[in-house]
Amino acid sequence: MNASELRPRIAVISFPGSNDDRDAALALELLGAAAVPVWHAEPELPDVGAVVLPGGFSYGDYLRAGALARFAPVMDAVRDFVTEGGLVLGICNGFQVLCEAGLLPGILRANRSLRFVCRDVALVVERPDTVFTARCDPGQRLTIPVKHGEGCFFADEALLAELEHAGQVLLRYESENPNGSVAGIAGIVNAEGNVLGLMPHPEHAIDPLTGSTDGTFVLGSLVDAVRKARATSAAV
């Protein structure tokens, strides 16, 4: 078996209008994974241990951000993958798609300022005990950039209470809330814990040349989880 076969395989889905798919793939490769590009029209997923829905403007953000991408053929396969317990990470537009698809609760709306924000933000890791944050320490601070016009996470009072109670809030803006999200929410997981959506872009924070490398805490945790799952299944 050669080295590339040993690398954990992670799909990166491209919708028409995705624009961070290549950065996401590059980041995963640098972290030791094999990124497998998947076109949105594919009815099935290849043999992968996780799926990344990247940032961008799928279908031009028409109607509502993420509202049309959820009808892409590949999303049926993603839904099945999630049901089977597969790990799915949605970044920015990917987060919006997951919410619109009902794979994550809540919705992302226009930033309260109505302005596009593009800058580093400080985040607090609320839960280091998940597959997506396993490389983090309790209460760790991360600096990761955001770049979005529709990143204002909204959940009504009842849903918000439920999310907080169940510990589904993984990442929160530390002090300055860039978009008006309720409770400063930057990233949430589903109740089962196998789907994470976040507005900040970990794939843009992996190289000291461009600033912070804190994105590796999130993406590296995902790569570790897929590697571990492979080792376990290989041992069986």
Next chain:
Amino acid sequence: MRATVLVRPKPGILDPQGEAVHGSLRQLGFDVDGARIGRVVDLEVRDGDRDQVRAELERMCEQLLANPLIESYEIELVEDS
């Protein structure tokens, strides 16, 4: 048959677009107490039983045209004359 679907932000949901427009209208000197911004979708639908068409339009709203978490919708059916 034609249908018009009005999609509105639900009461109590923050509407920054509406707030910005409200502010601008006041700046222009208009005495306006509030503005909320929604969306109009005009649809051409196949003629048929009104109740059935309406039920189908409701499914369209629930599945795509509105996000029930934050938006309400109203359906108007217009017979072609």
